[in-house]
Amino acid sequence: MLAEWHQTPEYFLEHWTDEQFEAFWQARNQRMLAVDRALSDTRNSPQTPAGSRRVADYELFHEMGIAPQGTA
Numbered sequence: 001m002l003a004e005w006h007q008t009p010e011y012f013l014e015h016w017t018d019e020q021f022e023a024f025w026q027a028r029n030q031r032m033l034a035v036d037r038a039l040s041d042t043r044n045s046p047q048t049p050a051g052s053r054r055v056a057d058y059e060l061f062h063e064m065g066i067a068p069q070g071t072a
Helices: 009-015 018-044 057-064
Strands: none
Touching: none
């Protein structure tokens, strides 16, 4: 709760009712499950843009027309 609301646990114990606390955890769990589903969907789908691939730094610099130092 400190990370999400920037409040200490004592604050919630003193100011929140049990119903608010329960609702917070249910909403948080639903949000975490939705995030997990979204991430797993993107990881499992092999949709790579056409022509997209990883390149080494020297390949990138060569494509951009940047020569290594000392060779120009």
